[in-house]
Each structure stands twice: as C-alpha cells, then as structure tokens.
Amino acid sequence: MTSPVPGQPIKIVSYKHDKSFHRSWDRTLVLHASPNVIIGGNNRVRVTESDGRHWRTREPAICTFGRGQWFNSIAMLRRDGIYYYCNIGSPFNYKNGVLSYIDYDLDVKVFPDGSYIVLDKDEYTQHSRLMKYPEDVVRRVQQGVQQVIRWVEEQKGPFQPGFVERWYDRYVKLEKKDSPSR
Numbered sequence: 001m002t003s004p005v006p007g008q009p010i011k012i013v014s015y016k017h018d019k020s021f022h023r024s025w026d027r028t029l030v031l032h033a034s035p036n037v038i039i040g041g042n043n044r045v046r047v048t049e050s051d052g053r054h055w056r057t058r059e060p061a062i063c064t065f066g067r068g069q070w071f072n073s074i075a076m077l078r079r080d081g082i083y084y085y086c087n088i089g090s091p092f093n094y095k096n097g098v099l100s101y102i103d104y105d106l107d108v109k110v111f112p113d114g115s116y117i118v119l120d121k122d123e124y125t126q127h128s129r130l131m132k133y134p135e136d137v138v139r140r141v142q143q144g145v146q147q148v149i150r151w152v153e154e155q156k157g158p159f160q161p162g163f164v165e166r167w168y169d170r171y172v173k174l175e176k177k178d179s180p181s182r
Helices: 121-130 135-154 163-178
Strands: 009-015 021-033 037-042 046-049 054-056 061-066 071-078 081-089 093-095 098-110 116-119
Touching: 021 098, 021 163, 037 163, 061 163, 071 135, 071 163, 081 135, 098 121, 098 135, 116 135
Parallel strands: 009 098
Antiparallel strands: 009 021, 021 037, 021 046, 037 061, 046 054, 061 071, 071 081, 081 098, 093 098, 098 116
C-alpha cells in the first residue's frame, strides 16, 4: 500500500459492508504518514452523505488512522474542549489520493472530561443482520470498541494529552503554506 506525503490533500471515503457509499470528506491535509499511522487535519470541510446531502464541518479536526486498526478517530477542537468521534470500521486502504474504509456503524463519542458513550447500537444490530456480517467481522468490531475504550482510559494514541494540539499546530502551518490565499 502506498502512502500519502505530509502536505498532500486527500479525500476520505467510507463505505458500508455491502460496498455501498456511506460518506465522504472532500479534503483532509496529510500531516503525517508512516508505516503505522496516517494523521490528517481539516476545517470546514465539505461532507457528502449517502443520500446526496452536503454539509460542512463546523470546527477544525485532527483525524487519526492506524494501520490494521478497526477504528479511526476524529478529534474536534471546540471552544469547550476536544471531542472525539471514533468510527468503528475496517482498517483503511489508501490509493490514488483516497483513504477508504468500511464503516461498521458503531461509534464511540469521547467528551473533554474523558467520559464516553457507545453510539448507534441499533443501527449496528440492524445492519449486522441485514448485511450478514461474518463472525470474524463481528469479533473485530467488538475488539475495536474495546480498544478505543481502553485507549481513552489509558490516554493512549490520539487520546494522550497534547496529541491533538501538537498536530493541530502542524495543520495550521501546513494549511497556510498550502493555501496562502485562504
């Protein structure tokens, strides 16, 4: 699998298990790419939903995709703190400027105080039956949820103090360099 390079804009696309389009984020600036992780940043990016609706994100975000991980995180920098939205999904693929993954419905929302909630359990149950998620996928999805919770509690990976702020500073510098007219 090839990797993007820092400063390169990429598109992020999620699909459902049946390969149908789920959602896309038009532009995320790559901040870091290594054999283990891709970290990106975006702000007021256009999002396209499966029903054709479009909207823009409201705040800057730092996105983290670990190779082989069954989740990714979007850290949203808001006035009252950093909120995380963690998508439980397949490990990502990257090809021709597009980072893609399969979204497996469950999400973990993490609040600035470190508390969290697992979202979309009904959607997961419905899609699991409808799309007949294989046993190994069900197991990996559950492991993904547990890994997010463990990392939040241990303040590991993107949840460690200072992680988001450090990458946001890098994003601001690269974004200014990439688009001086913005």
